[in-house]
Amino acid sequence: MxxxxxxxxxxxxxxxxxxxxxxxxxxxxxxxxxxxxxxxxxxxxxxxxxxxxxxxxxxxxxxxxxxxxxxxxxxLPQSSLDQYYSNKLELVSQPHFFSNVMEQDCINIRRTAEQLDEGDFQEAVNRLIQAKQIFITGLRSSYAAAHWLSFTMGVMRENVFLYKPDTDDLLLTLDRMNEQTVFLAISFHRYLKETVKMAELAKMRGATVIGITDSSVAPISRHADVILAISQPEKSTLDAMPSLFSLLNALVANVSIQNKEQFEKRKQQYETLNVDHLFCD
Missing domain, CATH: 1.10.10.10 (Winged helix-like DNA-binding domain superfamily/Winged helix DNA-binding domain)
Structure with a gap:
């Protein structure tokens, strides 16, 4: 102020x-x-x-x-960093600071689970199972979550790609998309124009667009076929991360369980590989 x-x-x-x-x-x-x-x-x-x-x-x-x-x-709207710091200041005078922060995360996860539309969630799972290829993007504070999702989903099935803005060409990435593609975008406040524009262009290529965001009316919603919104009392992207990773884990779990045939095929591929030289144990 x-x-x-x-x-x-x-x-x-x-x-x-x-x-x-x-x-x-x-x-x-x-x-x-x-x-x-x-x-x-x-x-x-x-x-x-x-x-x-x-x-x-x-x-x-x-x-x-x-x-x-x-x-x-x-x-006046505060930045995500301001809100994150302010929220933690309220807890610092209380005993067991670390457990109070974790309890806040648990409350946010429960709130998200209660308010998430199960029909929308199942629709997202179905689209991911049916897709021939999946492109995932998340920039700045959302990049870590996008990276985790692409790696974990890639363990479960083939043709999962993470868009990396520092090395990937946007036009070539878009050129690979079609009606059998799912484009999954993670977009949180403050919403980056690049992510929203990518969703728009992917939609124009015929791809199914899944948006994971913090509001059903976030900018990404204008181009998304399915929106999964994480309920947050504040606009702190940092505080949204535990709920976001929990939601992504639920997505991966549902895709692997409901698409058992593909998961078993992927598991057999891993079991036939000799990777003893890669790991200590």
Missing amino acids: LFLESLKGQFTTLSKSQQKIAKYLLDQPQQFAIKSAGEIGKAVGVSETTVIRFCYSLQFNGFSDLQKTIRESLL
């Missing part, structure tokens, strides 16, 4: 009483946005009049004017 950054610069020019109010505002802007001037004064140990004078000293027309500015600032 620009206003709070400005307040930090003015902090030393304030009186001792006003510094108490300023510290409260800097530490707890959400509380300042909803409490009355009297409640804030009581919380920091000053009078309501001092709180109002504090507002005037910052060139506001009164308490309601300052509070309006704080509320508007809080409504």
Whole structure:
């Protein structure tokens, strides 16, 4: 928030009483946005009049004017990194920090499982089983998930390809797509135009497009035949990762179980290979 950054610069020019109010505002802007001037004064140990004078000293027309500015600032979208850090700050004062973070992940996974449309999930599984070839993409923060999915799905079946923007030619990749192709795109806030454009072009080539994202109305949905949306209370892509990997694992598990013949064929291929020189045990 620009206003709070400005307040930090003015902090030393304030009186001792006003510094108490300023510290409260800097530490707890959400509380300042909803409490009355009297409640804030009581919380920091000053009078309501001092709180109002504090507002005037910052060139506001009164308490309601300052509070309006704080509320508007809080409504401005934060970056994913800001939200990730803010969420963890709420847990740092509690015991067992690591287990609390993991419990948050469990809650998000359960929420995703409860809210995911089972029909859409099964449709995605069916399309993946029927596809002659599968292209997977995910850029920036989604790349690790796309890489994991392409590797794991590739263990289960043939003709699974990861689009790597640093080495793969986009036009040649698109040229390989047709009506028997599934193009699976992982796209989270902030949504990259390149991923959305690839989905559009893949659709034009006749491919089935599966979008995995954080909202049913995300930009990728305009070009997707199937959307699998991960429910997130915040727009932090980092916090969405545990739910995303759990969903991808469920996809791979369903594809392997429901396409047993192809899985058995793939397993036999692995068993015939002599890979003793590759592994320690």
